[in-house]
Amino acid sequence: xxxxxxxxxxxxxxxVEDEAMVAMALEAMLEDLGCxxxxxxxSVSRGLALVDDAGLxxxxxxxxxxxxxxxxxxxxxxxxxxxxxxxxxxGYGLAGIAPxxxxxPTLAKPYSPKALEAMLKKAMTSGAPKSGGx
Numbered sequence: 001x002x003x004x005x006x007x008x009x010x011x012x013x014x015x016v017e018d019e020a021m022v023a024m025a026l027e028a029m030l031e032d033l034g035c036x037x038x039x040x041x042x043s044v045s046r047g048l049a050l051v052d053d054a055g056l057x058x059x060x061x062x063x064x065x066x067x068x069x070x071x072x073x074x075x076x077x078x079x080x081x082x083x084x085x086x087x088x089x090x091g092y093g094l095a096g097i098a099p100x101x102x103x104x105p106t107l108a109k110p111y112s113p114k115a116l117e118a119m120l121k122k123a124m125t126s127g128a129p130k131s132g133g134x
Contacts, residue, residue, distance in 0.1 A: 006121045009034035014061040016047040016075055018068045029113045043067055047075035061086040085123040104129050
């Protein structure tokens with residue numbers, strides 16, 4: 001029996017990325033995959049505010065690990081608590097991921113649209129990671 005491939009069309013995502021050029025390129029990649037980028041946050045505090053916005057219909061997120069105001073882990077924790085899947089994006093490789101989040105699908109920058117698509121599909125089918133820290 002063949003299963004139908006998961007479509008990313010219409011998937012509503014939050015993008016947390018502090019480098020404007022990277023955010024614009026990633027937003028374009030996500031839109032090319034059929035995703036809807038509901039908002040872009042360039043900081044941990046903005047990311048937390050958006051995740052906490054009950055009026056923002058989110059289905060997942062793409063999170064840059066290292067932001068100007070710290071690590072993105074508080075946003076990841078809040079997403080996990082809401083049961084929302086996410087992927088990490090990092091220029092530091094898998095070694096830069098905190099042990100609590102070792103199982104989260106992670107893309108090493110730079111990455112291709114195909115790699116992004118595969119990682120998003122993996123995250124969406126496996127669901128939200130378990131909350132990290134405590």
